[in-house]
Amino acid sequence: MTVRYVLQSLRRRPAETIAAAVSVALTVAFLILLGSFTARTGARLTLRAADRVPVDWQVQVTPGSDPAAAAAALRGVPGLLGFRAVDYAKVPGISSVSPDGETRTTGAAYVVSLPDDYGSFAPGEIRRLVGAAGGVVLQQQTASNLGAGPGTTVTVLGARQRAQVTGVADLPNADSFFQVVGAPAGSGASAPPDNVLLVSPARFAALTSGATVVHQFHVRVDRATLPTDPAKAADEVTRRANHFIAAVAGGALIGDNLETSLSAAREDAIYARLLVLLLGVPGLLLAGVVTALVVSLRNDRQRRDLALLRLRGVGPRRAAILLGGTALLDGLLGAAIGSGAALLASRLGPYGNPSASWLIAGALAGVLLAVATELAPLAGTLRGTAPTVQAGVNPLPSTRTPLVLRLGLDILLLAGSAVVFWLTARAGYQVVVVPEGVPVASVNYAALLAPALAWPGMALLIWRITLLILNRPARIPAADPSGRLPDLRHDVVRRRRVRVARGVTGLAIAVAVTVSAAVFTHTYDQQARLDTALTVGSDVAVTLPPDTTTGLNPAIAAVPGAAAVEQVSHRLVYVGPDLQDLYGIDAATIGRAAPLQDAFTPGSTIRTALHRLAATPDGALLSQETLHDYQLHTGDTVQLRLKDTRGAYRKIRFHVVGVITEFATAPRDSFVVANRSYITAATGLPAVQTLLVRTDRPTTVAAAIHAPAAALVNDITAPRVAVPSASGLAAGSLSGLSRLTLAFGILLAAASAGLVLVVGAAQRRRATTALAVLGASTRQRAGFLWTEARALTIAGTIGGLAAAAVIAAELIKVLNGIFDPPPQHPAVPWPLAAAVLLAVGASAALATALATRWAGRVDASRLRDL
Template sequence: MTGAWLRGLLARRPLRVWGTAAGVALTTAFLALLLGFIATGRANMTARAAASVPVDWQVQLGAQASVPAALQAIRAATPIRAALRVGYADVAALSAVTGVPGQTTTQTTGAGKVLGLPPGYAAAFPAQLRPLVGAAQGVLVSQQTAANLHVAVGDRVTMTRYGAPPVAVTVAGVVDLPAADSLFQAVGAPKGLAPQAPPDNVVLLPRGLFDSVFAPQRLARPDTVREQLHVRLATPLPGDPGRAFALVGRLANNVEARLAGSAVVGNTLGATLDGAREGALYAQALFLFLGLPGALLAAAVTLSVAGASGTQRAGEAALLRVRGAAEGLILRLGAAEALTVAALGVLSGLGAAALLAPGVTGTPLSGTAALWPGLAGLGLALGAVLLPTLSAVRSSTVAAQRQAVRRSGRPLWQRLYLDALLLVLAGAVLWRSAAGGYQLVLAPEGVTQASIQIEAFVAPLALWLGGTLLALRLLGALLRRHVLQALLRPVSGRLSGMVAAALERQGGVLSRGAALVALAAAFALSTSAFNATYNDQARVDAILTNGADVTVSGNAAAPAGSQLPALRRLPGVSAAQPLIHRYAYVGADLQDIYGIDARHFTEVSSLSNSYFKDQGAQAALAKLAARPDALYVSQETVNDYNLSLGDSVRLRLLNARTHAYGVVPFTFVGVVREFPTAPKDSFLVANAAYLAQRTGNPLPEVALLKVGGDPQPVVDGARRITQALPGVQVTDLQGARVRVSSGLTAVNLAGLSRIELGFAVLLLAGATGLVLALGLAERQRTFTVLGALGASSRQLGAFLNGEAFVIVGLGGAFGLLIGLGVAQTLVKLLQGVFDPPPEGLLLPWAYLGALLISALASTLCAVALARRASTRRVTEVLRAS
């Protein structure tokens, strides 16, 4: 009998079976892809964090430590790829005599650092050194040191040693130290006592020369010469950044324990993984904020599809009872239907997820990502089918039929004004988070435990629920006949009064359908708006890092601005602007200073209002252009030197004519928080013309290019033009996005966007079309009888259009309002993923248009099917039902 029952369901109730199975499949596939996305994102975070570290460990050896013993301890603790000895020495000063005979000048710096690099160091740790001019081996000086001393290849640099006479070496090349912060970290220094910036003056020597030069200083001042082991690990890391961080920390502790305190591990890899943990938690927050509502909505659509067949199930249960079927048999038939729906839904959902996973997440669907969604789909199918079946069995008994029918009053939540309370709660939580001091992710530095603030979910959840309940309350008010009649007149014409009366009696069913459509529309709008805002901010962040679509970065010895006319003529370049990037001393602190043409800078780059304190970007540029000596200073510098607006700031800058630092006066006009290509901490922004005049050097170091189309031909052309300039780099916006992507971007938010936005279209189409179609199918007998009594197709259409207008039109309108509120809440709560924070919400109009088209198409299909079904003969419909 079970087989016959299932064959009958598939033949007579296909929409009910396949509609519920489609909801289960949608839920299963959505959850599977989201879990796969999270797992892949975490693995990408860990891999990207490990790849970005120039040296995994810097092991500082104590005075009594033995290098062979330290190497043995490291190899015993974990597999390694490389471990090389690097010497560090402090010098009191560096000096150089440059110029032609008879016109020489002497430059002298303050204290500096000298490193001794062993053979093969550049190959083992390629991210540490970037050759600019001359040789890549031998005696090398850093770019800033070369600028300070005004030395080039072949010049002599004198190092003033501690406890030993000065010694001179011949420069073989000039290099950049991209990872100077970690290279010169104070290994083992207490937090807060470590130097805040790497040294300005650095000389690099071959290890043999270093040992011979600093042997006397080691004897006289052993505290000024140190030894480090730079280590590259070969340890397989877990995919989760938190677990990888804990593992690397345990390994470092193991090495220190084996060496009994004679060495300290500078765990750069652990520090980087520590930062990646925050990105992993933000990814989980995105899953909960953006993904979980979609899964719950898919489940709600499934339950609504199954619940829309309640009248059919009650009739079937009553008919089976009349024919002598026991309650257990009816429940077994319901269980068979549930298992069939589960098999169809779970298998098709997991199959779809397995096909989509490589393209969406970048990796095949794992067993873990398939197991839990499969179990969730099974539970959803059992609940969606068995619960309505159990309700139908109980309602079909004689005792149930004898119960008195009572007029239902207002629901309890309406009498308690739960919707208003939830909205007030959402507003209060959001206000508290906006007041300051709020952190969604708690990942204390160096602590393995990290967590997400659970109360952060109160605001969006309360807004979802409160907005939906308020929509239900307003829908109830709109479904009153005198109000609904006016709303239905455009779609139902002269029959609007009759249609309004019919729909008023179906208010509960229509309100639930409209609420489901509202939730689907809100989910689609909130996720798409958040993703669009994030993508736009990722572009802004890339511009903040790169400066423009294409940036040509030179140096003092080879300024890229010297080729600006040729770069401006490249095909595809729509605008080009120079950018001066030099260094200035604020007191004893060396900082980056940028010179721009304030009137034309935004032709190639974009500035957010959040970059400047207490004023917008345009006002800041106008103030800069109005005064030649105007200077914008970072907040950290303002705090350190107690500056006030209007103060005179005297900076020391290198003069190109005298090759010495001279004092240049500026006027402090405002605070700049961030600026394109500038570092995050301390920097200065001034007028390029004033900088060029006062330093005697009109050639800008950087050229910013605005590109109208594909940037790659411009990048290739710029490299050809600047190939004769040593050390010049050409970067584009896409490369900058990959280089500086936050932990969250490493998760590939584009993949999450494709998952959410694709399923949002399906969910909205299902909520509008499928729920409407099932509701109309329940009333098929009514429409058929009306047709048999002489109602015209136009008159039947008035009823169908009216129901579609209430469910889709009113539900969608409420959903848009809820979605806008939720999107704004998500952007506010997830500001930790934005750098800088967005100025406003960005709406993806093209995607919203596609959503509208899909909703209208599914609605028209449902109405068309109902129209065609209403033309069937009355006897045929009565027999089928």
């Protein structure tokens, strides 16, 4: 009997079943894709963090221990890809004699023994600049100090051994390559040596005779065997390292570069989950609300069916089983359609293949949602509590203000959100706290209360304001020769204000979810581009190592598509005992190519700071850390040491004109920005080490630039691994989450507008039929529906935009840790916002037009309903 009832219901009313199944499918597909994106984001963060590490472990043999024992223990490490022996020795210095007979000598230097295949084993550790990759290779800074190059003979002090240089190379990861293995956590990184000589194992012993040798093994592990979550991957790497340490029994220490990088990515993984929580979950809840709206279309019909079943003696339990069978069919159909749609979308979009667990979870959620939303409104009738069938089918609309508004819950929620937001602002918007040296990240969930309280608070406030507007007194009836009945239409909407306000609130939240997600993701994309451009330097950058004397010819960047080219002198300068980066710029024109923001110059604007720099020939902008460490202030004179034409450091006077925290290609700690013309005049070195190029076609322009072999050409579209960024999320992309949220948001916003109006028309079918019996024309009956549609659409869109502005502003401020640098103001995607409003307006117009046509029909069955 149950199966026959369900099949007959499907045969007689297929439109209702299809509508319910499609609405459930939306929720199922959204849930599956959201979960799949979350899992894929964690995997991508893990992969990107691991790809930044050229050498996973640096195993250092402790003094007096046997290197062979450590090598044997390494072979037993799970997931080992391979390792290479690397020896270090510190020597008093390196000297060379120039062709004119001048002798140059460096300070203390490191001689490093590298196997011949080290370049292919760890390709990210060494970048060849000139000459051969093997033999006797000088670090670029050492070659600059000695004025040496391929063919130059150098002498290693201490052993007094001579060697002929075969090449010059750069060490991009010198900080980790020369790390202090076994240093306590939180002790900070030590500065890498300025002078390094790379040699083959055959030459190492002779060149380091008498020096203390440090034996290391550089290890690479198979990243494919690690968990996809960064925190779990870091724990797995730590367990493998601990296993090795126990196996060698104190015979070696590990510099775990891989674990350090993965631990740093855990903050990004937490932010990714927070984004899913704050952007995706509201959309998921909205999908559930839309499903409930669709299902409510058949509630009246189900109440009639239930009344007939009760009249024929069917008990409440049997009636629940029959109606539950129909709901179960809707849920199963929706789960199947939604799962199929999610699988198709995963192949077309950046969501990854959904796992079986997410497919099962989505299907179960769809079935439960269908059963709950279809049976919950009938629960009272099933229990026999409805006074009569007629009263249950045709309830009079309530005009009483809802209890939550009478209690002032909206005011309390918004006040709580404001207080939490203010407290979060005082704490600097630190939502994710990662103590330095501690491999644990904690989330300040209290900071998330601001947007969490703002969502229901704004919804209830929109509900309250709509009720107040719709409850305004009707004007005195006047003559109505046109027969449009404006006073009566206003009074009908006023009597239905509670239901209309409920529909306005649903539509407003749909618009707010979509627009706030669009504003946040657009701001995120803008700042991610800025973050990458800061690291690269501009849309395209051509760079040489600092203090390179040959320099770059700006003509090489004058290629088709280049809109502006700026020259930057990148020098190394001593501020006291600290070696820092110095950037010589043309302050008046640097903004043509370099990304600039007011956030770079605290207490001022970037334009003001650059104007002061241009007006002060010997001016300098110092980083905040430098000003703090050396107790300097604006207007002070500071002596900095730079290399001159002889290669010797000499003192040059600068005047401090301001503070700067960020700059193109600059590190994020200590650096100096000065006038390029003054640096050239003071040192006699006009060489330019960096060219910044602004263009709308970075990939094409970068490919067209023919730079010297020692130069690196990079652009903002390069793989994010090649462009390391301060924020791992900003180095990645939220395209998957934004597409998912925005696509479903627009669809759900349009569906909310249409469905609310269709439900309202269905609830008023008896009233429109009565108007027809009383002689009202089709146009007059349609006027009631159009009046309600205008009130609902206008109020819903205005309320949704206001709520979106509040929510987006709070999200951007609370999640400030994602952005580096923070945005000056939210970026509004006007075309997308217009598309949302257009979709809502079109859906409302279409739904109302169909409803008025349906309302114009008066037949025997509708007359019987009276």
